[in-house]
Amino acid sequence: MEISADGIRLRPWKEEDAERLAVIANNKKIFDNLRDAFPHPYSLEDAKEFISSVQTDDGRSKVFAIEVGGEVVGSIGVSLKSDVYRKNAEIGYYLAEEQWGKGIMTKSIRALVRYLFANTDVIRIYAEPFARNIGSRRALEKAGFRLEAVLKSSVIKNNIIEDSCIYAVLKEEFEGGTMRT
Numbered sequence: 206m207e208i209s210a211d212g213i214r215l216r217p218w219k220e221e222d223a224e225r226l227a228v229i230a231n232n233k234k235i236f237d238n239l240r241d242a243f244p245h246p247y248s249l250e251d252a253k254e255f256i257s258s259v260q261t262d263d264g265r266s267k268v269f270a271i272e273v274g275g276e277v278v279g280s281i282g283v284s285l286k287s288d289v290y291r292k293n294a295e296i297g298y299y300l301a302e303e304q305w306g307k308g309i310m311t312k313s314i315r316a317l318v319r320y321l322f323a324n325t326d327v328i329r330i331y332a333e334p335f336a337r338n339i340g341s342r343r344a345l346e347k348a349g350f351r352l353e354a355v356l357k358s359s360v361i362k363n364n365i366i367e368d369s370c371i372y373a374v375l376k377e378e379f380e381g382g383t384m385r386t
C-alpha cells in the first residue's frame with residue numbers, strides 16, 4: 206500500500222533500504238526525541254531487524270518509508286489502538302536531519318491522516334511529542350492537530366524527567382470536516 210501527495214511518497218520499507226535507514230537513524234538528535242525502544246547507536250543490524258519486523262502485517266500497525274525524489278528521507282508509522290480505544294490511532298515519525306525544516310513531515314503527517322480517515326474507521330488520531338520538541342509540535346499543528354494536554358513529568362529520557370504533550374485531530378474537524386461521512 207502506498208500514499209502519494211504533494212511530492213512525497215509513503216511506501217512500505219524494503220530490505221534494500223537497510224543501509225540508508227541505518228545512516229538516517231543513527232543520530233542522537235533523533236534518538237533524543239523518540240521512545241527508548243528506538244536504538245542508539247543504530248546499527249545496520251538494527252535496521253535489518255526493524256525492516257523485517259514491519260514486513261509482517263498484523264493489521265494493527267503500519268510503518269512507511271518516506272520518499273522524496275526517489276530517496277528515502279524518513280519514516281512515519283501508525284498504530285491502531287484496541288479495546289475502548291479502537292477508533293483511535295497513534296502516529297510516530299522521524300526525518301533525516303539534513304531534511305529538517307522543509308515541510309516534509311507536515312506533508313507526510315497530513316497525507317497519512319487523510320488516508321486513515323478515508324480508509325479506516327478511525328475517528329481520532331494523536332501523537333505524543335516531548336514538550337521541548339518544538340519542531341514536531343509545530344509540524345503537528347500545521348497538519349491540523351490541536352494541543353489537548355501537557356502531561357507534567359510524564360516521561361524520563363536520558364535520565365531526565367520531562368513533560369510530554371498530546372496532540373490530536375478528529376475526523377470531523379480535519380480539513381474543514383470534508384472527510385465526514
Ligand SMILES: CC(C)(COP(=O)(O)OP(=O)(O)OC[C@H]1O[C@@H](n2cnc3c(N)ncnc32)[C@H](O)[C@@H]1OP(=O)(O)O)[C@@H](O)C(=O)NCCC(=O)NCCS
Pocket residue numbers: 234235236238239298299300301304305306307308309310311312332333334335338339340341343344
Ligand atoms: C520533528 C521532525 C519530524 C520535523 O520534521 P520537519 O520536516 O523538519 O518538519 P516541518 O518542516 O514540516 O515543520 C517543522 C516546523 O517547526 C519549526 N521548527 C523546527 N524547530 C524549531 C524550533 N527549535 N523552534 C521553533 N520552530 C521550530 C519549523 O520552522 C517548521 O515550522 P514553519 O514551517 O512554520 O517554519 C524532525 O525535526 C525530526 O525528525 N526530529 C527528530 C525526531 C522527532 O522529533 N520525531 C518526532 C517525535 S514526536
